[in-house]
Amino acid sequence: MAELLVEATGVAKSFDGVPALLHGELLLAAGEVHALCGGNGAGKSTFLNILMGLLQRDAGTIRVHGKEVHFKSPSDALAERIAIITQELSPIRDMTVAENIFLGREPRRLPGLVDHVAIVRQARQLLDELHFEVEATRKMSQLSLAQIQLVEIARAISQNARILIMDEPTSAIGEHETLVLFSAIRRLTAGGVGVIYVSHRLEELFELADRYTVFRDGRFVETGPMKTIDRARLVHQIVGHEVAHQRRPANVGQSDAEILLDIQGLSHGKQFQDISMSLKQGDILGIYGLMGSGRSEFLNGVYGIGPRSSGVVTLCGAMLPPLRPKVAIKRGLAMITEDRKDSGLVLGAPIRHNISLSILGRLARLGIVRQGRERALSARMMKHLAVRAASDRLNVGSLSGGNQQKVVIARCLASEPRVLICDEPTRGIDEGAKQEIYQLLRDFAAAGGAVLVCSSEAPELLQLCSRVAIFKKGRLKKFVDAAQSTQKTLLHEASLNDAVQEGEEHVHEQSKHSNGAKPGLVASYG
Known part of the structure; x- marks a missing residue:
């Protein structure tokens, strides 16, 4: 049997008397990828934060490299060669990628004197080895969310860890970048690194993981080899009941239905160029593209939170001016942005205030928000979207990822939109919550609305949409019928060229069979 790197049993943690983790248990062996599975609120992040020294456990035993440990801080964990990629990104935006x-580990020429040339050189070497297309000298504030995610991954790998914790590492990156990451992970495990991997994208777990452990409601449920469980059983163990999957029927929008959103010739520099599309009542139209395809920049330009230099956006027959999201909201457009914690929610504010944020003017009299109307709105939307919270006075930051996303949707629906734009609407949430959100979007379209949804998860678009627009290098390449397409179809159409597609298939094979990998991938860093 391979060397055990982590042995955790009976780990428990409560906050103000409320248990977040009742019984956490996990064994991690050297050279394996261990999938830690569970829905939002299952206790996974609490368990990993305890293992990393970010939280102190109330009970239980943790052994690392065979000895019991009591980490008081992350520096204690780093000293034992444990590194983490957290679900919540934490870049220092005014500093460069390198x-x-x-x-905190900068190479130095003399005591107290940082060697900036060496920092850039080593960062470029690491990024090149990982095949991450990010320039080492760029400021973090200039990067997309996906590029920031890649930098966070590179930072963790550079720490020369023996135990690497990955909490939703692919939540903000596309499928091509995910395959590249898998190849890097396989090279690491070939050198004896153990990886604890958390992802709500179940197809990733079946592709990458050797073993699995399931947590539910703060408790250990079961563990075993990944090859001994199928998707249906894993979902059942995660959520505690069967989850129905629906495929959206083709051609839902009627040919004679009203056009709600019409976009003609929308462009902005090299970000997106000459894009035209329209949505009718009942439509759910998907957008798919690789990182850098311009899809999020296009959506931001349509809604008005990003620039557009030319083109026309018409909503229900009225033109929308650029950079005027208030006008867009007033005329019936709402948007679920890519990063709920950065631009979708005010985490320190109550659920009630987050839901009412877009329509405070409608709830106010003489400039003062009428509390009764705000409470009524909050109660109605929380019931409609099944937001699970003891009270709407709770800060939204205390909710699980799935419930946070429902609050974002509630805020959007509170403005009574005709068209809903969704950029990564299920990022970082579990399978059960995903299916609930899919049904909410279907219901919205069936009630006479239209949905424009962008996702880096091809299976999500194929399940939810009737058509998918393929973006490539800032242009709309083509529309495909979702009912006649597969995940491979979308990835192939979005790839830069056939050589790229062949390279992706090679990376895909390497990620599964990495016998000749470079075990010293991280040896030069840290």
Whole structure:
């Protein structure tokens, strides 16, 4: 049997008397990828934060490299060669990519004097080895969410860890970047690194993991080899009941239905160029593209939170001016942004205030928000979207990821939109919550609305949409019928060229069979 790197049993943690983890248990062996599975609120992140020294456990035993440990801080965990990629990104935006990667571990020429040339050189070497297309000298504030995610991954790998914790590492990146990451992970495990991997994208777990452990409601449920469980049983163990999957029927929008959103010739520099599309009542139209395809920039330009230099956006017959999201909201457009914690929610504010944020003017009299109307709105939307919370006075930051996303949707629906734009609407949430959100979007379209949804998960678009628009290098390449397409179809159409597609298939094979990998991938860093 391979060397055990982590042995955790009976780990428990409560906050103000409320248990977040009742019984956490996990064994991690050297050279394996261990999938830690569970829905939002299952206790996974609490368990991993305890293992990393970010939280102190109330009970239980944790052994690392065979000895019992009591980490008081992350520095204690780092000293034992444990590194983590957290679900919540934490870049220092005014610093460069290279400075973020080696923060606190900067190479020095003399005591107290940082060697900036060496930082850039080592960062470029690491990014090249990982095949991450990010320039080491760029400021973090200039990067997309997906590029920031890649930098966070590179930073963790650079720490020369023996135990690497990955909490939703692919939540903000596309499928091509995910395959590249898998190849890097396989090279690491070939050198004896053990990886604890958390993802709500179940297809990733079946592709990558050797073993699985399931947590539910703060408790250990079961563990075993990944090859001994199928998707249906894993979902059942995660959520505690069967989850129905529906495929959206083709051609839901009627040919004679009203056009709600019409976009003609929308462009902005090299970000997106000459894009035209329209949505009718009942439509759910998907957008798919690789990182850098311009899809999020296009959506931001349509809604008005990003620039557009030319083109026309018409909503229900009225033109929308650029950079005027208030006008868009007033005329019937709402948007679920890519990063709920950064631009979708005010985490320190109550659920009630987050839901009413877009329509405070409608709830106010003489400039003062009428509390009764705000409470009524909050109660109605929480019931409609099944937001699970003891009270709407709770800060939204205390909710699980799935419930946070429902609050974002509630805020959007509170403005009574005709068209809903969704950029990564299920990022970082579990399978059960995903299916609930899919049904909410279907219901919205069936009631006479239209949905424009962008996702880096091809299976999500194929399940939810009737058509998918393929973006490539800032242009709309083509529309495909979702009912006649597969995940491979979308990835192939979005790839830069056939050589890229062949390279992706090669990376895919390497990620599964990595016998000749470079075990010293991280040896030069840290």
